[in-house]
Amino acid sequence: MASSTLVRMTSDLHDYCALFHPPTIVYKTKPELAIEMLQEAVARGVRPLWVGADKIYGEVEAFRRAVAEHQLDYAVSVSKQAKVWLTRPRLESPEEFNAKIVAQGRRRTRYYPAPGEPEKVRVDEYARDLDPEQWQEYSCGQGTKGERLYQWAVVEVVENELPGRDSLLIVRQKLGDASSRAYFLAHSAHPHALQTWVERIGTRWPIEQCFEEAKNECGVDEYEVRSWQGWHRHITLSMVAQNFLAEQRSACAQEEAAKKKRRPRSSRTPADRALERCDG
Secondary structure (H helix, E strand, C coil): CHHHHHHHHHHHHHHHHHCCCCCCCCCCCHHHHHHHHHHHHHHCCCCCCEEEECHHHHCCHHHHHHHHHCCCEEEEEECCCCEEECCCCCEECHHHHHCCCCCCCCCCCCCEECCCCCCCEEHHHHHCCCCHHHCEEEEEEEECCEEEEEEEEEEEEEECCCCCCEEEEEEEEECCEEEEEEEEEEECCCCCCHHHHHHHHHCHHHHHHHHHHHHHHHCCCCCCCCCHHHHHHHHHHHHHHHHHHHHHHHHHHHHHHHHHHHCCCCCCCHHHHHHHHHHC
């Protein structure tokens, strides 16, 4: 009885889950989905100048590697526990290592740092030893309260997954506040000034603002659906609505600017207008 009940419950659960997504759709993590979206975009001829991402994606080596393989720049956020090499270590091949072990020893199939090479370091521990001269002050764009000024430091590193890409470790902190530090890995086939990387990292703020507006003004997160198609319809319509509002906002701003440009300036001073009101 218990066995047949379990089989029936499992079958019902499978039918119920089929309502949410087509059977060809399998579970994938956010970084895996991002890699697929990037590959599809590049295949259609859409090549961004660079790719930005938060820690969910930036911490995943497969995501960074996929971006680099498409010869795209990236500037991604990583946690303070992320590790890098300050200098490229000499690698020991599997053949070199296997030749030194006994017949029954565990053999390697990939490269490892050779004995005696320096260890990887945590990015937060390395940032503690940065000299005051290494910090530079830059704005990463306009915020609600004006320029978003931070202190930035940059150092060349080797990423932790061998053979490792030559990248930049960028550290950001509020002015004089070491407790507010954030860490980024930046990679490009061509050299860029720190200011360029700062501007790229700063674009995350308007992107997050865009998501916030979509939630507040278009209800993108207020769906009450029970099917795959229903969810996609709600999200699509919400995005269309947000695009419409953005276009209307832009058109109104341009129209208002044109009106101000055409409006003749009065030659009367505020004192003249005050006297006229008193005489009236």
